[in-house]
Amino acid sequence: MKPRKITDHVQFLGVQDFDRRLFDELIPLPDGTSYNAYLVNGSEKTALIDTVDPAKRDVLLEQLAAVERIDYIVSQHTEQDHSGTIPDVIASHPEAQIIATPKAKPMLVDHLHIDPARIRSVDDGETISLGDRTLEFIHAPWVHWPETMLTYLREERILFTCDFFGSHFATTAIYAHDKGRVYDAAKRYYAEIMMPFRTFISRHLTRLADYDIRMIAPSHGPVHDDPAFIIDAYRRWVGDPPDNLVVLPYASMHGSTQAMVDHLVAALVDRGVEVAPFNLTVTDLGKLAEALVDAATIVFGTPTVLTGPHPSVVAAAYLTNALRPKLRHAGIIGSYGWGGKAVETVRSLAGSLRLEWFEPVIAHGLPRDEDYTGLDRLAAEITARHKEMT
Numbered sequence: 001m002k003p004r005k006i007t008d009h010v011q012f013l014g015v016q017d018f019d020r021r022l023f024d025e026l027i028p029l030p031d032g033t034s035y036n037a038y039l040v041n042g043s044e045k046t047a048l049i050d051t052v053d054p055a056k057r058d059v060l061l062e063q064l065a066a067v068e069r070i071d072y073i074v075s076q077h078t079e080q081d082h083s084g085t086i087p088d089v090i091a092s093h094p095e096a097q098i099i100a101t102p103k104a105k106p107m108l109v110d111h112l113h114i115d116p117a118r119i120r121s122v123d124d125g126e127t128i129s130l131g132d133r134t135l136e137f138i139h140a141p142w143v144h145w146p147e148t149m150l151t152y153l154r155e156e157r158i159l160f161t162c163d164f165f166g167s168h169f170a171t172t173a174i175y176a177h178d179k180g181r182v183y184d185a186a187k188r189y190y191a192e193i194m195m196p197f198r199t200f201i202s203r204h205l206t207r208l209a210d211y212d213i214r215m216i217a218p219s220h221g222p223v224h225d226d227p228a229f230i231i232d233a234y235r236r237w238v239g240d241p242p243d244n245l246v247v248l249p250y251a252s253m254h255g256s257t258q259a260m261v262d263h264l265v266a267a268l269v270d271r272g273v274e275v276a277p278f279n280l281t282v283t284d285l286g287k288l289a290e291a292l293v294d295a296a297t298i299v300f301g302t303p304t305v306l307t308g309p310h311p312s313v314v315a316a317a318y319l320t321n322a323l324r325p326k327l328r329h330a331g332i333i334g335s336y337g338w339g340g341k342a343v344e345t346v347r348s349l350a351g352s353l354r355l356e357w358f359e360p361v362i363a364h365g366l367p368r369d370e371d372y373t374g375l376d377r378l379a380a381e382i383t384a385r386h387k388e389m390t
């Protein structure tokens with residue numbers, strides 16, 4: 001697509017990557033993604049904010065072909081989907097100076113082999129004049145790397161945010177007017193990328209309250225011309241308390257664990273607790289991550305494979321531990337044939353989370369009445385804990 005006008009001084013560049021289905025060889029992309037770049041034209045100088053994934057370099061270079069001079073390339077974040085085409089842009093625009101945080105400078109050198117003499121470090125709050133337009137740089141560490149920053153275009157009241165407030169959502173629409181789809185994509189993105197850094201995100205949200213923001217322009221997904229929509233969503237996602245929701249990732253080999261999962265789901269629903277079960281053999285991990293944003297409790301369901309949990313449950317426990325959701329309680333249900341350490345292994349994999357663990361319910365073979373009684377007891381305990389939150 002050609003550059004598209006956002007204001008008289010700002011153009012929307014970059015690539016809508018409709019076909020990409022995996023990010024970082026890890027994150028599913030059901031709706032593709034975009035790599036947004038923005039060209040800001042002041043009366044005296046021009047700045048390019050972020051670039052695109054190197055696989056799509058030709059698109060950006062074509063968009064910039066008619067741009068005579070680029071004075072600054074603002075690199076808000078060093079991950080290559082935004083910085084990876086900087087070497088190509090400076091090759092075609094040798095006049096351009098790269099703007100980045102002090103922490104980003106050596107990272108740009110290491111990851112892209114950029115000559116450090118081309119990079120100017122900017123302090124938190126520092127400004128650069130483009131003539132009649134001013135860029136203010138806001139350091140925002142751990143969104144989601146340590147070197148990240150935001151850029152506020154003062155006269156237009158536009159905040160450029162790179163990954164922050166972004167979404168993996170390829171669309172021909174510039175603006176986030178399809179709010180249902182954007183909300184879902186942005187929440188999923190928050191869960192996968194931002195949730196481990198909730199404390200930092202919360203601080204950045206507080207700081208941004210001091211800025212008069214008309215528009216939020218992320219480097220993935222559509223632009224927010226209703227900033228309150230996405231800012232309020234982020235406040236809910238980072239805030240407490242969690243919802244009256246149990247996430248239940250599980251696998252079942254011969255039906256015993258499945259029967260226990262079905263019983264527990266019904267017992268929780270009977271008591272007014274929402275449940276999101278995820279059969280891990282067919283689960284989109286992005287959906288699991290998204291459900292973890294709000295959940296108060298997680299229950300892992302696992303059969304015993306050899307001496308431990310099912311490998312899919314191992315992966316789910318490891319992922320949950322890494323994403324650091326605001327969970328408060330956890331449980332384990334499942335079955336075994338001749339012993340093993342499934343419970344201990346799952347608990348250790350989620351060891352970084354501050355969780356209250358319920359008594360596990362583990363059946364020997366096909367569950368019996370006493371196992372179903374144990375599941376009813378677990379459902380009652382979960383319900384009681386959830387009621388304490390309200």
Ligand code: FEO
Pocket residue numbers: 077079080081082144163220
């Ligand atoms: Fe979209 Fe952290 O890169």
